[in-house]
Amino acid sequence: MTRVLIADDEPLIRVGLRAVIDSEPDLEVVGEADDGAAVLPLVRTLAPHVVLMDIRMPLVDGIQATRQILTTVPDPPKIIVVTTFESDENVYAALRAGAQGFLLKRSRPAEIVQAVRVVASGESLLFPAAIRTLAGRFGGGAAPLGRPPGLPLGAANLTQREADVLRLMARGRSNTEIAGELHLGVQTVKTHVGNVLTKLGARDRTQAVIAAYESGFVS
Template identity: 70%
Template sequence: MSVPVLLVDDEPLIRTGLRAVIDAEPDLEVVGEAGDGAEVLPLVRQLRPRVVLMDVRMPTVDGIRATTTVLDGVAEPPAVIVITTFEHDDHVYDALRAGATGFLLKRSRPEEIVQAVRIAAQGESLLFPAAIRRLAVRRAAPRRAAPDLTERESEVLRLMAKGRTNAEIGGELFIGVQTVKTHVGNVLAKLGARDRTQAVVFAYESGFVDASR
C-alpha cells in the first residue's frame, strides 16, 4: 500500500512540483492538497495521510499553528515535515518545537524529498543537529529546567543531539540497539517530547547541550 501524503502550500506551483516528485514513486501517493493551514485539520481527518508536507509560511494560518492543531486534533496524527525557503528561518525552529518531525528546503533535490517522506512515514525523525543548533543560538531560547535523567539517559540524549542513530549510539556506548531504544523512550517520556527532534530542541533550550559549540 502506498504512503498517503498531504501537501500544504499557498503556492500552487510548489504543490504541483511536489506532487510530480511524490506521485512518481510507486510507494508514495499524494491524496490531497491545501493552500492554507486552516484547511489542514479537516483534510487530515478525512484523508488520513501518514505524512504532511507543510509550508511554514502561509498568509492565514501558518505552518506552526497548523502543525499544533493537527498533532493535538487527531488520535493518531501524521508526521509533519515543514518545508521552507531558508534553512535559518526562525519559523522552522518554532515548528520543530511544536512537534514537526523535521524540515525540508524547497530547493531540495527530488531524491531528498522522497527519502524524507519515507523516513517520516516509518516514524523516524529527520534530525539536522547543526541546523537546530544554529537556530537555537539565533533565537537565544529561554532556558528550561532539565529533567532528572540518569547518567546513561544523559549520554543517550547528548548523542541524539549529535544526530546519532540508535545503532550508532549503541556502538559508542557498547550497548544493544534494543537497550538504546529503551533509553530513548525513557528520555522522551521524561522530557514530554513527541519524538527525537523535540528532545534535541529541549536539550539545547535547557542548556543540557551547549548550542554555542
C-alpha cells in the first residue's frame, strides 16, 4: 500500500485529491496539511511514501517544505509538486530543491494516480518539454535557489554510455525504454543511471535532467 500525504491550503483541492487517491486499492491518504509548516511533523509521524505538495501556501511554501523534508528526514518520501501553472518559476525551484516531478491541478484523476505510482516506484515524473522550457526561462538566473553539488556537467567525466543514458533520461525515457533503445539489460541501465547521478552529484533523475539542460549538454 502506497501511503500519501496531501499538502494544500485549499480544502476543495485536498478533498478532491483524497477522493481520487482513496478510490484506488493500492493507494491510501494517511494525512493532510493546510500549510507547509505542518508537513515536516506529519512526514515524521505518518511516514508517507509520497507527498503531494502545493507550492503556494501562506506560512511555509512548498519549496521550503520540500527542502526541509529532504535535508532532515533520513528516508524521505517522494515529493510531487501540485501547481496551477507549469511555467511558474516556483515549479522550477521546487524541482531543483529535490521534488521528483510536478502535476497540474487540472490533471485528470488517472494522471494523478499514475503520477503517484510512478514516483512511489522510484522513477521521476519527467515532462521533458516542460523542463526544457523551465530551464531555458529560469536556469540562467537560478543561482540564488541553490545548485546541486557536483555541477557543472562538463566536469562530471561521464563515459559515452553514461552520456547516452543521460540524453535518453532527458527525453523522459524509463529504464526499460532506455534498455530497449540502447540494447542493454535493465539492470545495466540502472547501474549507468546510478553512475550518472553520482558523477553529477544529483539526488535523482529530475535533478540530473535539469543539470543536463542548464549546462547545455541537452538542448
